[in-house]
Amino acid sequence: MKYGIIGTGWISRSFIDGARLACDAEITAVYSRTAERGRDFALENNIPEVYTDLEKFAKGDFDAVYIASPNAFHAKYSLFMLESGKHVICEKPLAVTPDEIEACAAKAREKGLIYMEAIMYMHSPDREALRSAMSELGEVTSAHFDFSQFSSKYPAYARGEIPNIFNPKLATGCLMDLGVYCVYPALDLFGLPGKISADAVFMRTGADGSGLASFNYGDKLVTLTYSKTGQDRCGSQICGDRGTVTVGSISKLQEMEITPNGGASSALCPERSKEEIMGFEAYEFEKFIQNPDDEKYALCSRMSLEVSRVMKQIREICGIRFD
Numbered sequence: 523m524k525y526g527i528i529g530t531g532w533i534s535r536s537f538i539d540g541a542r543l544a545c546d547a548e549i550t551a552v553y554s555r556t557a558e559r560g561r562d563f564a565l566e567n568n569i570p571e572v573y574t575d576l577e578k579f580a581k582g583d584f585d586a587v588y589i590a591s592p593n594a595f596h597a598k599y600s601l602f603m604l605e606s607g608k609h610v611i612c613e614k615p616l617a618v619t620p621d622e623i624e625a626c627a628a629k630a631r632e633k634g635l636i637y638m639e640a641i642m643y644m645h646s647p648d649r650e651a652l653r654s655a656m657s658e659l660g661e662v663t664s665a666h667f668d669f670s671q672f673s674s675k676y677p678a679y680a681r682g683e684i685p686n687i688f689n690p691k692l693a694t695g696c697l698m699d700l701g702v703y704c705v706y707p708a709l710d711l712f713g714l715p716g717k718i719s720a721d722a723v724f725m726r727t728g729a730d731g732s733g734l735a736s737f738n739y740g741d742k743l744v745t746l747t748y749s750k751t752g753q754d755r756c757g758s759q760i761c762g763d764r765g766t767v768t769v770g771s772i773s774k775l776q777e778m779e780i781t782p783n784g785g786a787s788s789a790l791c792p793e794r795s796k797e798e799i800m801g802f803e804a805y806e807f808e809k810f811i812q813n814p815d816d817e818k819y820a821l822c823s824r825m826s827l828e829v830s831r832v833m834k835q836i837r838e839i840c841g842i843r844f845d
């Protein structure tokens with residue numbers, strides 16, 4: 523399948539490598555706001571066409587677009603590309619608000635197109651390994667999901683700059699960037715929580731630098747922690763009365779182990795490269811394009827919306843605001 527790309531950051535490169543690896547994808551065009559960056563990216567990634575005009579790009583020779591712009595532009599670009607007849611795979615979080623997701627999903631349905639969030643958790647085959655391991659844990663009594671990754675942009679922030687990732691005008695910050703990876707497994711494994719508590723710590727720019735949320739399910743508390751100002755070394759865990767699952771990387775579902783109480787640990791997944799994991803997203807996206815009635819597509823669409831609703835609730839509790 524032919525793809526156009528919006529966004530020239532490193533994650534677009536990973537997606538391109540993954541889509542080429544998994545589906546032999548053909549990347550025919552890239553959109554950049556500046557010709558020079560577009561040309562450099564096209565050269566590095568062997569892409570024939572460069573556009574700096576979004577309307578001309580949308581008429582380009584491709585079937586689907588991968589969007590990796592700052593979050594604030596996800597819905598605007600998605601809607602425009604769907605209106606232009608292209609399938610859309612857009613980086614997490616799929617949009618800023620649930621209303622935006624619903625508007626894009628409605629447009630996709632109207633046009634007979636696929637609109638999907640590029641979220642590694644939902645598309646990795648290791649999600650199934652995690653889900654089936656749950657039955658070996660007995661009664662799950664607590665779970666903790668963490669994604670705390672010291673930001674490579676922190677030194678620029680400390681120098682007084684406002685990197686995109688810490689700029690509320692772009693709907694970024696820690697919850698939107700990393701917290702989303704904790705909300706996904708909580709909702710996927712345990713459903714919608716009864717009660718949500720949350721808090722956040724704010725940076726000079728107004729962005730949330732770190733935060734936490736607690737989901738009360740009546741029979742268990744599921745806690746989420748996320749930070750862009752500190753590096754986690756402990757990981758995530760799901761505890762039951764018969765054993766525990768530990769997860770080193772909750773975003774990529776890597777370094778997963780199960781340990782029965784009093785027993786030895788065993789691995790739940792093979793080691794995979796980032797490209798391989800992103801390839802799973804491209805693989806499922808193309809599968810949904812072939813078969814829009816695929817039940818997994820309905821599940822992914824529902825999850826995107828529910829996660830977005832919960833993220834909105836967390837923002838409201840913490841006072842996380844975007845202009």
Ligand SMILES: NC(=O)c1ccc[n+]([C@@H]2O[C@H](COP(=O)([O-])OP(=O)(O)OC[C@H]3O[C@@H](n4cnc5c(N)ncnc54)[C@H](OP(=O)(O)O)[C@@H]3O)[C@@H](O)[C@H]2O)c1
Pocket residue numbers: 528529530531532533553554555556559560589590591592593595613614615640642686687698699
């Ligand atoms: N799945 C993952 O593991 C993963 C990892 C990292 C990021 N992401 C997601 O990917 C998206 C992009 O993240 P990023 O860190 O790459 O963002 P970024 O570097 O701030 O921006 C990505 C690209 O968007 C364009 N852009 C930058 N500022 C813009 C602005 N003000 N208006 C319009 N376009 C702008 C730039 O391309 P041009 O200058 O060429 O136009 C830039 O290369 C986010 O949604 C993020 O959540 C996902």
